[in-house]
Amino acid sequence: MSPLRSGIAAVDGLSGLLARLTVVVAVTMTGVMVASLVLQIVFRYGLGQALTWSEELALFLFTWIVLLVGSLGVREGFHVRLTLLHDYLPGWLRLPLDLVLGLLVLGFGLVLLTSGSDYVTETLGQVSAAVGYPIEALHLAAPVSGGLVVVHALASLLNGSAFRTAVPPVEELSDG
Secondary structure, eight states, rough: OOOHHHHHHHHHHHHHEEEEHHHHHHHHHHHHHHHHHHHHHHHIISOOOOSSSSHHHHHHHHHHHHHHHHHHHHHHTOOOOOOHHHHHHHHHHHHHHHHHHHHHHHHHHHHHHHHHHHHHHHHTOOOSSOOOOBBBHHHHHHHHHHHHHHHHHHHHHHGGGGGGGOOOHHHOOOOO
8 A cells, every 4th residue: 555545544544533432422421411401400490409510511511512523524524514506516616616615624623723722721720610620621622623623624635525525416306
């Protein structure tokens, strides 16, 4: 195998490993978030005592879940996108458009990674109101997600999956 092919395979393998790990973390966080919200309901309405920490924990976990699953959308192709222009372009123009869009997604990941890292640095030492956890643990979701987007977008660009739309063209969707 050529060094280029092995490099592409390594990036794609890393992307796949990170995606599997992300799924496990996101599912676990979702379970904990739902449990904390159920506890909040039970304590507030069943026992008449509101918990001070459950809503803050749910917000923390929700932030992480949204950003982690959003990064998975880049790998799996379920991210939000408009395909109207893509579907109506002639075939020879679709590849350059896909390349530009893939590079824009990669750029977005880099911006999220760098600006998120800067924001974590700016908020070092602050703590959350109810639980008292370091607030940078919440803000760390942005650069982690940005890094995942970079890896997944790079893998997608290198292995060519960025150039295969997950949505069939309009003409394939029509009956006639």
